[in-house]
Amino acid sequence: MTLPRLAQMHASGEKIAMLTCYDAAFAGLLDEAGVDMLLIGDSLGNVLQGRGSTAPVNLDDMLYHTTCVRRGVKYAFVVADLPFDSYHVSKEEAWKSAAALVKAGAHMVKLEGGGWTTETVRFISERGIPVCAHLGFTPQTVTSLGGFKVQGRDEAGAARIKRESQELVEAGAAMLLYEMVPATLAAEITAASPVPVIGIGAGVGTSGQVLVLHDMLDITQGRKPRFVKNFMAGQDSILGGVKAYVNEVKAGTFPVDAVHGF
Incomplete structure (x- = not known):
């Protein structure tokens, strides 16, 4: 899987299946199941x-x-999160952090937020590292957002997400990821976007979906997002469960907006 192939999938309407992954054993299993993209998320925390x-x-x-x-990867495209405080002080610091993740094996890095991150995305992408920009609900700044809340529900919030998305793509972002934004907003932006858009809690209208691996395998303790x-x-193996996820994403039957709360 390559970045041009992912862009082609977005352009043609072929859905992209993505999951978080944190080790070699699961990387091999997710590869076998046909997952297109693996995210080494700071959700590992x-x-x-x-x-x-x-x-x-x-x-x-x-x-x-x-x-x-x-x-453990043979097929999937690998994305790694830039963790909190690894890209905030300067563009140069962000580049060093991104370069270290690429040296460790990432094909792309992901960072959270818009506005101030635009020039950081430009700095990194101009130097040859693809960047995925994460907008909407941003877990690294959950405190400033007032908790786990859907973003972009009102007119001003939706306009901000649209504006920041355009700025980030113009700065060189090769992919967007929306978390916990209204399905109608995510679908509208995706339809006009020149780059793939991945959703998590953003409805079925994005280019593809991502979930936290432990959540979709139902091994996360405590309350999980809607x-x-x-x-x-109904599955008798983890491989079967992951294949079921891939199949539903590819068919556009997951998520079901009315069921999953968009």
Whole structure:
């Protein structure tokens, strides 16, 4: 899987299936199941480290897990999160962090937020590293957002997401990711976007979907977001559960907006 192929899938309407992944064993299994993209997410702070947020995850954590995942990958496109405080001080710091993740095996890096991140995206992408820009609900700044809330519901919020999306793509972002935004807004932006748009809690109208692996396998303890579905239900193996996820994403039957709360 390559970035041009992902862009072609977006242009043709072929859905993209993405999941988080943190180790070589799962990377091989997700490859076998036909997952197009693997995200080494700073969500590892929650699901692997037992932390209450992603903020404590550092660059060394991300480098370790990116190296592990890349060892198990043969097919999928690998994206790694730039963790909190690894790209905030300067564009040069952001470049060094992104370059380290690429050296560890990432094909693309992901960072959160718009506005101030635009010039950082430009700086990184102009130097040859593809960037995915994450908008809507941004877990690294959950406190400033007032908790786990859908973003872009009102006219001003929707306009801001549209404006920031355009600015980021013009700056060189090769992919957008929307988390917890209204389905109508995500679908509208996706229809006009020159780059693939991945959704999580953003409805079925995006170019593709991503979920946290542990959530969709129903092994995350405690309450899960409304947009999560247990893909292990009715399956006799993890491989079967992941294949069920891929099949539903590809068919456009997951998520079901009316069921999953968009």
